[in-house]
Amino acid sequence: xxxxxxxxxxxxxxxxxxxxxxxxxxxxxxxxxxxxxxxxxxxxxxxxxxxxxxxxxxxxxxxxxxxxxxxxxxxxxxxxxxxxxxxxxxxxxxxxxxxxxxxxxxxxxxxxxxxxxxxxxxxxxxxxxxxxxxxxxxxxxxxxxxxxxx
Ligand code: FAD
Numbered sequence: 001x002x003x004x005x006x007x008x009x010x011x012x013x014x015x016x017x018x019x020x021x022x023x024x025x026x027x028x029x030x031x032x033x034x035x036x037x038x039x040x041x042x043x044x045x046x047x048x049x050x051x052x053x054x055x056x057x058x059x060x061x062x063x064x065x066x067x068x069x070x071x072x073x074x075x076x077x078x079x080x081x082x083x084x085x086x087x088x089x090x091x092x093x094x095x096x097x098x099x100x101x102x103x104x105x106x107x108x109x110x111x112x113x114x115x116x117x118x119x120x121x122x123x124x125x126x127x128x129x130x131x132x133x134x135x136x137x138x139x140x141x142x143x144x145x146x147x148x149x150x
Contacts, residue, residue: 001085003059005066006128008052008120009075017102020048023074024100031096040065041091043132047101047118051075052128056089082125090129091136099135108134 013023024046035041040057053069055062070078091097099105101118109118112131120128 002056002087002089003062003083004054004056004086004090005062005083006052006054006081006125007066007078008050008081008123009070009078011046011049011051011074012076013074017048020046021100024098027074028096028098031098034065035095038065040096041089041094042096043091043094043136044096044098045101045128045132045135046098050118050120052118052120052123052132054091054129054132056086056091059085081120081123081128084125090133094136097132097136097139099139105135105138108138 011020011023013019015023024044028044031044035057038057038061040055040061042054042056044054045052055065057065066078066080101109108131109115111134112127114131
């Protein structure tokens with residue numbers, strides 16, 4: 001069984017789009033390093049105000065990782081939305097995929113009924129997982145496109 005944890009938190013790092021993207025890249029790169037070691041996969045959604053993250057893996061490792069993340073000063077108010085055991089990983093190839101909300105991915109948000117501001121307090125974990133899967137697919141298609149173009 002795979003343990004899955006979904007939480008949200010509020011970003012505390014100010015700045016414009018560039019600073020935000022750098023922040024996200026630093027987080028994702030440290031996450032990929034640690035998660036590869038710990039057998040954790042998942043996805044990090046960042047809409048500039050909120051982080052919403054899905055962590056999946058061994059129960060003890062997921063808990064340990066979440067506890068470390070919750071102490072990070074780059075965000076505050078980490079709140080668990082849902083924990084459950086699932087049959088298989090939903091993000092098997094992503095030690096930590098991440099997507100920042102930019103105009104480019106707006107259509108993906110719209111498909112999930114999130115037009116303007118995202119309100120994670122009102123989102124169900126199933127909606128978050130569905131959004132993350134589509135953002136993952138979007139990122140994957142974009143990367144493949146870049147590879148073909150280069
Ligand atoms: P290093 O990366 O070497 O960092 C050492 C210390 O400095 C840590 O305490 C770290 O928190 C702190 N630090 C580093 N950079 C900054 C900065 N720019 N501002 C403030 N403090 C900083 N980690 C994972 O392992 N897996 C995840 O999936 C994951 N997801 C995250 C999601 C979010 C939204 C955030 C904010 C952080 C996430 N992290 C994740 C990072 C996690 O909080 C720790 O920073 C990281 O695990 C520590 O890695 P490290 O031991 O290699 O330390």
